[in-house]
Amino acid sequence: MNTKLIALNNGVKIPAVGFGTWPLIGEACTNAVATAIEKGYRLIDTAARYENEEAVGKGIKQSKVNRSELFITSKLRGAAHGYQSTLDAFYQTLEKLQLDYLDLYLIHWPLPQKNLYIETWKAFITLYNKGLIKAIGVSNFKIAHLCRIIDETNVIPAVNQIQLSPCLPQTETRQWLNRYNITCQDWSPLGRGSGLLNTPILLKLAAKHGKTTAQIVLRWHLQLGNSVIPKSSNPLRMLENLNIFDFSLDKEDMLLISTLDKHIAPTQDPDTYSEE
Numbered sequence: 001m002n003t004k005l006i007a008l009n010n011g012v013k014i015p016a017v018g019f020g021t022w023p024l025i026g027e028a029c030t031n032a033v034a035t036a037i038e039k040g041y042r043l044i045d046t047a048a049r050y051e052n053e054e055a056v057g058k059g060i061k062q063s064k065v066n067r068s069e070l071f072i073t074s075k076l077r078g079a080a081h082g083y084q085s086t087l088d089a090f091y092q093t094l095e096k097l098q099l100d101y102l103d104l105y106l107i108h109w110p111l112p113q114k115n116l117y118i119e120t121w122k123a124f125i126t127l128y129n130k131g132l133i134k135a136i137g138v139s140n141f142k143i144a145h146l147c148r149i150i151d152e153t154n155v156i157p158a159v160n161q162i163q164l165s166p167c168l169p170q171t172e173t174r175q176w177l178n179r180y181n182i183t184c185q186d187w188s189p190l191g192r193g194s195g196l197l198n199t200p201i202l203l204k205l206a207a208k209h210g211k212t213t214a215q216i217v218l219r220w221h222l223q224l225g226n227s228v229i230p231k232s233s234n235p236l237r238m239l240e241n242l243n244i245f246d247f248s249l250d251k252e253d254m255l256l257i258s259t260l261d262k263h264i265a266p267t268q269d270p271d272t273y274s275e276e
């Protein structure tokens with residue numbers, strides 16, 4: 001069902017739809033991850049900051065699916081920015097997840113006030129060159145932050161994971177990422193349970209395609225060329241969110257959805273947000 005893969009700029013393939021694990025913790029997280037893999041998810045998104053890497057690791061083991069078939073992403077927390085501290089944090093992440101490599105490792109937030117994201121990125125490059133990470137990327141990076149790491153290290157991130165939904169389509173950033181062949185991966189793709197899914201335009205499109213509004217929204221993300229990581233604790237909704245490969249939105253549908261743009265800024269401003 002979840003057949004689509006997107007080629008990253010280093011050739012590594014990432015599933016277009018993945019499973020988000022925030023704010024799941026403990027046994028509920030382990031069970032959700034095992035269930036998601038059983039339902040067909042192959043990409044699991046976690047982060048050191050979520051305090052659930054151990055639980056995610058247990059869910060992966062519980063699933064019995066081969067490691068080579070899975071795509072595991074984690075993220076470096078703010079408190080670990082810096083060259084050596086990044087290396088240390090990465091090995092802790094591997095240990096917690098009970099893995100010997102990651103498919104994707106992201107700098108969770110740029111934290112420009114710390115001014116350490118270049119050093120941090122250099123540590124990412126070291127780990128990548130050692131073969132411990134298949135692809136390296138960033139999250140919540142603005143164009144200016146991306147320009148700096150590219151100028152100073154000459155290494156282009158494979159992914160930028162950012163808040164993106166029809167209300168917040170991030171058009172300028174998205175177009176810039178496309179130019180650099182950086183895959184845009186969308187967090188809170190469903191608007192995190194906000195009123196988005198009850199919007200009349202989406203209800204109309206859902207009726208037209210015989211799909212749910214969540215499926216319409218996720219399909220919109222895919223047709224932008226992006227990867228998505230919806231979270232659900234509900235096995236039926238897990239399946240629903242994967243079941244988006246048997247229909248497509250036409251030009252008019254896409255145009256209608258573009259009218260949902262609220263011209264708002266992301267919930268947290270990456271220039272000032274300081275999540276440790």
Ligand SMILES: NC(=O)C1=CN([C@@H]2O[C@H](COP(=O)(O)OP(=O)(O)OC[C@H]3O[C@@H](n4cnc5c(N)ncnc54)[C@H](OP(=O)(O)O)[C@@H]3O)[C@@H](O)[C@H]2O)C=CC1
Binds near residue numbers: 019045161188232240
């Ligand atoms: N890099 C970053 O800084 C960030 C990354 N993330 C990542 O992105 C993932 C997804 O983002 P998140 O903020 O959770 O937001 P989502 O847009 O994925 O929304 C999740 C919410 O939507 C509900 N939901 C899921 N599927 C459906 C459906 N088909 N119909 C109706 N409701 C649905 C869920 O409820 P229920 O569980 O009951 O189904 C939950 O309340 C996170 O889990 C995390 O991995 C998130 C925030 C920041």
Ligand SMILES: O=C1CO[C@H](CO)[C@@H](O)[C@@H]1O
Binds near residue numbers: 275
């Ligand atoms: O990944 C994350 C999960 O959601 C949190 C609340 O929006 C974010 O702050 C965090 O970056």
